Amino acid sequence: MISSPIYLDYCATTPCDPNVVQTMLPYFTEHFGNAASRDHNFGWLALDAVELAREQIAHLIRASSKEIVFTSGATESINLALKGLIEANEPERNHIITSKVEHQAVLDTCAYLEKKGYAITYLDVDEQGLISLDALEESIQEQTGCIALMYGNNETGVLNPVREIGGIARKYGVCFFCDATQAVGKVAIDVNRDEIDFMSFSAHKIYGPKGVGALFMRSNQPRAKILRQQHGGDHERGNRSGTLNVPGIVGFGKAAEICSKEMHREGLFVQRLRDTLEEGLLSSIPSAYVNGARNRLPHVTNIVFPSIDAEMLLLAVSKHVALSRGSACSGITQKSSHVLRAMGLAENFARSAVRISVGRFTKEDDITYAVKILSNAVSDLENKNNVDRELIHR
Amino acid sequence: MLITSGRSGLMKEIKQIIQAYEEACIHKQKVALATVVHVEGSSYRSPGARMLIKEDGMLTGAISGGCLEGDALRKALMVMMQGKPLLTTYDTSDEDDAFIGVGLGCNGIIKVLIEPIKQEDETNPVMLLKAVLQNRQPSVLVTFFSMDNKWSENQGTHLLLKENGVNMQRNTTPIDFQRVLEEAKGVFEKKCPFFVQYSSSENELNNSSLTAFMEYIEPTTSLVVLGAGNDVFPLVQLAEVLGWSITLVDGRPNYASTQRFPTCQLVVSEPEKALQNIVIDDKTAAVLMTHNYHYDKQVLKALSAHPITYIGMLGPKKKLDKMLEELKEEGTDLGQKLLHIYSPIGLHIGAETSEEIALSIIAEIKAVFAGKTGGYLRDLLGRIHDRNTVTIDTVINA
Numbered sequence: 001m002i003s004s005p006i007y008l009d010y011c012a013t014t015p016c017d018p019n020v021v022q023t024m025l026p027y028f029t030e031h032f033g034n035a036a037s038r039d040h041n042f043g044w045l046a047l048d049a050v051e052l053a054r055e056q057i058a059h060l061i062r063a064s065s066k067e068i069v070f071t072s073g074a075t076e077s078i079n080l081a082l083k084g085l086i087e088a089n090e091p092e093r094n095h096i097i098t099s100k101v102e103h104q105a106v107l108d109t110c111a112y113l114e115k116k117g118y119a120i121t122y123l124d125v126d127e128q129g130l131i132s133l134d135a136l137e138e139s140i141q142e143q144t145g146c147i148a149l150m151y152g153n154n155e156t157g158v159l160n161p162v163r164e165i166g167g168i169a170r171k172y173g174v175c176f177f178c179d180a181t182q183a184v185g186k187v188a189i190d191v192n193r194d195e196i197d198f199m200s201f202s203a204h205k206i207y208g209p210k211g212v213g214a215l216f217m218r219s220n221q222p223r224a225k226i227l228r229q230q231h232g233g234d235h236e237r238g239n240r241s242g243t244l245n246v247p248g249i250v251g252f253g254k255a256a257e258i259c260s261k262e263m264h265r266e267g268l269f270v271q272r273l274r275d276t277l278e279e280g281l282l283s284s285i286p287s288a289y290v291n292g293a294r295n296r297l298p299h300v301t302n303i304v305f306p307s308i309d310a311e312m313l314l315l316a317v318s319k320h321v322a323l324s325r326g327s328a329c330s331g332i333t334q335k336s337s338h339v340l341r342a343m344g345l346a347e348n349f350a351r352s353a354v355r356i357s358v359g360r361f362t363k364e365d366d367i368t369y370a371v372k373i374l375s376n377a378v379s380d381l382e383n384k385n386n387v388d389r390e391l392i393h394r
Numbered sequence: 395m396l397i398t399s400g401r402s403g404l405m406k407e408i409k410q411i412i413q414a415y416e417e418a419c420i421h422k423q424k425v426a427l428a429t430v431v432h433v434e435g436s437s438y439r440s441p442g443a444r445m446l447i448k449e450d451g452m453l454t455g456a457i458s459g460g461c462l463e464g465d466a467l468r469k470a471l472m473v474m475m476q477g478k479p480l481l482t483t484y485d486t487s488d489e490d491d492a493f494i495g496v497g498l499g500c501n502g503i504i505k506v507l508i509e510p511i512k513q514e515d516e517t518n519p520v521m522l523l524k525a526v527l528q529n530r531q532p533s534v535l536v537t538f539f540s541m542d543n544k545w546s547e548n549q550g551t552h553l554l555l556k557e558n559g560v561n562m563q564r565n566t567t568p569i570d571f572q573r574v575l576e577e578a579k580g581v582f583e584k585k586c587p588f589f590v591q592y593s594s595s596e597n598e599l600n601n602s603s604l605t606a607f608m609e610y611i612e613p614t615t616s617l618v619v620l621g622a623g624n625d626v627f628p629l630v631q632l633a634e635v636l637g638w639s640i641t642l643v644d645g646r647p648n649y650a651s652t653q654r655f656p657t658c659q660l661v662v663s664e665p666e667k668a669l670q671n672i673v674i675d676d677k678t679a680a681v682l683m684t685h686n687y688h689y690d691k692q693v694l695k696a697l698s699a700h701p702i703t704y705i706g707m708l709g710p711k712k713k714l715d716k717m718l719e720e721l722k723e724e725g726t727d728l729g730q731k732l733l734h735i736y737s738p739i740g741l742h743i744g745a746e747t748s749e750e751i752a753l754s755i756i757a758e759i760k761a762v763f764a765g766k767t768g769g770y771l772r773d774l775l776g777r778i779h780d781r782n783t784v785t786i787d788t789v790i791n792a
Contacts, residue, residue, distance in 0.1 A: 005475075315451035318471050319424075380450075 006321045006366045010205075010359030011154055011182060011300050016251065017207040017360070023254040024209065027247035035244045036235060046246045053253025060256040060263075061180075061199065062190040063216050069239045070249055073213035074181040075105040077200030080215055080240060081177050082109045084226030085198065086118060086145055093145035097174075099123040099131050100342035103154055106179055107338070110148070119143070127344045129158035129292035133168065140172045151180035151189070151199075155339040155355055156292035157300035159183070166195030175224060181205055185259035186267065186297055191216055197224040203248065207360060208255030212248035215239075266360060271298035273358045273367050278303070280371035285378050291340060291353060300357040304345070305378050307385055308352050313377055320373045324355045404442055405614035406637020407455045408523050411446045414454035415520045419513055424449040426470040427519050428508045429551065430457050431539045431607045432589070435487060435502030440779065441587055442609045446520075447508075449474055457506055461486070470508050479509040479549040481539050507539045509550045517564040519551035525562050530613040530675055532557045534581045537607045538568055548604055557582050568604060577786060581608045590786045613677050614639055615763060620668070620693050621684035622649040622660075628752035629681070630658060636756070643668045645689065665692030669700070679704040679759045681739065691717050698731045704762050705731075706739035706755060713737070741768045 007015070027049060035050045037043025051065065058065040071077045086096065098110055100122050110120045121139045123131045131149065140147075147169045152159045162178060169176035177198040180189060184199075185206035191199060202213035217239070218224040232241035259266075278301050282288055291302040305313065310325045317323070325337070336350035345353070356370070411427070418425045430443040438459040445455040445463065447470035457466060462484050473480050487501045511518050526533045536553035540546035548568040555561050555578045563571060569592050581588045588608040615638045619626055622644035633640050634657060643661040644650035650660045661668060665688070674680070680697055682690045682705070690707060694717065697705055707714060714737040718728060728735070740754030741761065761768045771778060 312451055315467065315471060316449075319449055319475060 005319060006370060008356050008358060008362065008366070008370055009322050009324045010362075011157075011355060011357035012324055013204045013210065014207045014359055015361060016209055017255060017258060019258065020208055020251045020254045024247045024251040027250050031246075033246070035246055036233070046244075049250050049253075050244055050246060053249045053256075056253040056257040056260070057214055058216075060189070060260045061184060061201075061216060062192060064219060066237075067191075067216050067219045069215045069217055069236045070244055070252075071213045071215055071240055072211055072245075073204075074179065074200045074202040075213075077202070077213050077215035078103075078105045078179055079109055080226065080229050081198040081200060081217075082106070082113065082146070082148060083229055084239075085175055085177070085224065086113060087227040088225045089145045093143055095119045095121070095141055095143040096146045096148055097121045097123065097136065097139050097144060098148040099125060099150075101125050101129060101153055101155075101158075101339045102148065102150055103179055103181070104338075106148055106150070123149075125342050128294050129153060129156050129339070129343050130294075131160065133161065133164055136165065137168055137172075140168075140174060144172070144174050146175045146177055148177045148179070151178050151183035152187070152297040153292070153339060154182045155337055156302040156343075157182070157297035157357075158292040159187070159295045159297060162194045162196070169197075170195045182297060182300075185256065185263060186270075186299060188263065191218070197222075198226075203252035203255055206255045206259050209248050209251045212245055212252045214252070262360075267298045270358050270360075270362070273362055273364065274299055274301055274356075276364070277301065277356060277358070277367045277371060280367070281374060284371060284375040288378075291343065291345070299359060300355065302340075302353055302355050304349050304353045306349060306352055308378055308381050310352055310354050313354065313374075313381060316381070317373050317377045321370045324357075325353065404444075404611060405527065407444060408526060409637060411444055411455050412520060412524050412527070414446050414448065414452070415511070418446075418448050424474045425511045425513075425520075426473045426508055427511055427551070428457050428466050428470060428506050429519075429537055429607075430504060431481070431507045431537055432505035432605070433502055434504075437486065437502040437504050441607055442611070444523075447471070447474075458484075458504070462504070462506070466506060466508065473508045473510050476545075477510055478545060478547050479507060481541075481544040481546075481549060482506050482508060483544075505539065507537060507549055507551075515564070517562060522551055522554040522562060522564075525554050525556075526611055527614075529556075529558075530616070530673060530677070531560075532582060532585075532613065533611045534578045535609045535611060536574060536578070537609065538604045539607065540604055542603060546604075555582075569606065574606065577606070578608060581610050585610050585612075588786065593787065613675075615759070616641070616673070616675070616678040617759070618643065618669075618672060618674070618678060618680045620644070620680065620682045620690065621686075622646070622651075622655065623683070623685060625748040625751070626683060628749040629683075629755060630655060632752050632756045636760075641672055643672075643693075644684070665689045666696065668693055669696045674700040674702050676701055676703050677763065678702055679706065679763070681755060681759075682707040682737075683739075687713070687717075691720065694735075695721055695726050698726060698728050703734050704759055705735045705737075706758065707735070707737035708739055708751075710738060736762070 031045050033042030033046035035043065035046040054065040054068045058068050071080060096110060096118060098106060098120060114120045123135055125131050147165065149160055149165055151162055166176050175197045176195060178196045179200050181201050182205065183189060184201040197218045199216040204210040226239060228239055230241050235241050235244060278290060281303060285305060287306045288303055291304060314323055314325060336347055337353060340350040340353055415425060426447045428445045428447060430439055430441050433441055439457055443457050445453055445457045447453055447467055451467060453463060453467060469480060469482050484504045486504065509519060511520055522535060526535060534555040535551065537551045539549045552567045553563045553574060577588060577590050587610060590606040590608060592606065593603045617633045617638045618641045619629060620643045622642050630640055641659040641661060642650050642655055643663060645664055647662045650662050652660065680702060682693060684690050736758060740751060741758045743754050745751045745754040
């Protein structure tokens with residue numbers, strides 16, 4: 001087998017930190033108990049481990065441990081929060097405000113609620129990917145039950161003015177749901193400072209295992225309420241039924257603990273790598289440009305290589321580097337990124353956009369290598385395009 | 395003579411694959427070969443359809459009508475990185491499969507073998523394909539695949555047998571050569587694909603059951619056109635699209651010139667000697683369109699001595715009748731050969747222009763070699779493709 005390509009797609013998922021795996025291992029075999037078993041040592045040990053993880057995760061976002069509900073991942077957390085809170089609201093509070101650049105999980109859930117008769121406002125963004133706070137405030141109505149806006153965008157890394165959004169939501173007494181899947185563990189989050197009522201995130205984006213996520217639910221001032229979406233037991237204080245994934249949760253907790261300790265240093269490290277990468281690509285490919293350049297997550301960049309088909313480029317370099325086109329696509333119908341389209345990018349430019357994201361295990365050499373591989377591949381494809389064009393005009 | 399459905403159309407795909415492979419070798423690019431090895435139910439392409447995938451994502455050939463290529467490309471890139479063959483299964487009967495896409499109208503299970511090509515291996519699958527093209531001899535190409543271990547390293551295009559007995563095999567062929575040879579004989583006789591199941595004997599521990607796809611490949615259709623006038627251009631162009639090999643014969647050097655026909659083999663000759671250096675076999679079609687009665691007649695006479703199964707001649711029925719009568723008087727009785735003479739030439743599709751006439755001629759040759767009558771598919775009862783397959787079970791005694 002040939003050496004594996006360099007992984008630069010940390011926004012899609014991250015490798016499990018070896019320390020996380022070590023912490024998880026005993027919970028598959030030795031400490032296999034069900035955290036809901038209340039009458040023996042196996043259950044007690046499992047519950048204890050789950051509660052420790054809950055504290056570690058709560059600490060990372062400056063919440064209290066009782067405000068953490070474990071789920072199977074961010075998508076479930078998003079569904080639980082949006083459907084759960086709208087159903088728990090009084091029926092006249094039937095309006096949700098969100099934006100056009102949210103993750104598909106939020107947009108699809110909103111579309112489902114729209115079909116059910118709820119009203120949804122989709123805020124526009126400017127060419128930098130930012131919403132207008134004035135527009136947000138103007139769209140709030142008496143019926144508004146929720147503002148659903150993300151922390152950092154999964155395609156461009158653009159950070160929302162979360163504290164301001166939280167302030168506005170509180171001012172009008174509207175619940176603020178924030179999808180922070182990409183931001184947790186990458187930037188310092190304080191749910192109280194930002195006045196967030198619900199926040200979704202997952203383990204596998206922060207060097208934990210796949211299949212585990214969490215929903216933060218504010219417990220006081222004011223207490224956030226949801227209606228459970230899954231029945232079958234009073235797990236998670238009646239908010240989410242189902243036997244807890246103890247090893248996964250233990251890994252999630254450990255991953256959060258490492259992030260709490262390393263986040264600041266790691267943020268500076270990945271930002272330096274990302275900036276080097278951007279500078280390298282922009283200088284070797286003059287036509288390239290970055291989407292959403294202002295206030296961004298430190299580890300991601302979204303670059304357009306005009307006239308290059310991103311799919312062709314990524315497959316051509318797949319032997320050397322692993323990158324992605326916006327969010328993972330599904331199906332054979334090629335749809336350009338809804339995020340980039342909302343930012344006003346023309347269809348053909350949106351098809352030329354590549355997302356590159358670095359992380360904990362990225363090395364400086366990887367960046368040099370990636371710049372070289374990508375610059376060569378882009379110029380090869382540019383030459384091919386020129387030849388094709390000549391053939392057509394002949 | 396019985397003519398089974400010809401699969402010479404594959405030859406063009408094979409030629410293109412070899413060309414793309416040679417380009418990849420020059421640029422030191424890795425490649426993988428995808429082969430449709432098995433189809434259950436209906437599919438757009440049958441077993442034997444092939445596609446070459448280069449590491450930069452470029453595709454040559456096709457394994458479907460376009461719905462499977464995108465996924466096969468990704469699998470092929472993975473195969474190149476893993477360095478071992480993969481059997482991938484596509485179920486197009488699953489309407490919910492967003493991966494392949496809904497509404498294909500196909501309803502089948504297609505197995506595609508994707509194998510990495512080692513360029514330093516002189517008997518790699520593309521080299522075997524290259525040997526398929528050499529000399530006008532039917533070939534049997536043997537590709538092994540495993541139904542129970544999709545990553546089995548025993549899988550691959552391993553063996554090429556020619557009807558004249560010349561063989562080529564990879565040194566790692568998983569099944570005993572003599573055994574395979576036995577079954578291959580049957581393929582040459584039946585002229586249809588065979589599937590041979592080699593199951594390991596029961597006491598064997600490892601899962602080593604293998605299926606051999608024995609593919610019968612006929613030589614490419616050879617088109618011999620008598621006459622090199624301007625009305626021949628569309629005929630040559632259509633035949634080229636189909637990948638046929640083309641020979642042009644005319645007495646006039648300024649007509650049969652490389653300038654006018656750069657891709658054809660050219661013969662400038664008087665009619666009596668025209669066929670002397672042309673190989674004429676049962677996959678050769680001769681088309682008489684010299685617009686010269688004497689020339690056509692002499693060539694027709696010469697052709698009657700060859701084992702040819704398609705002779706088409708431009709002109710009305712009266713012309714042929716007159717010609718046959720004269721030949722008879724001169725002592726040449728065409729006898730059984732008459733069955734193979736198609737004049738007026740072409741299928742009845744209302745052709746008027748030389749382009750339309752070319753289409754009707756090409757379609758007629760295709761139909762004759764395939765043993766079909768032409769006509770509307772919608773009027774056909776039963777299946778369109780004769781996918782005759784023979785399955786044989788064999789037990790390997792280790």
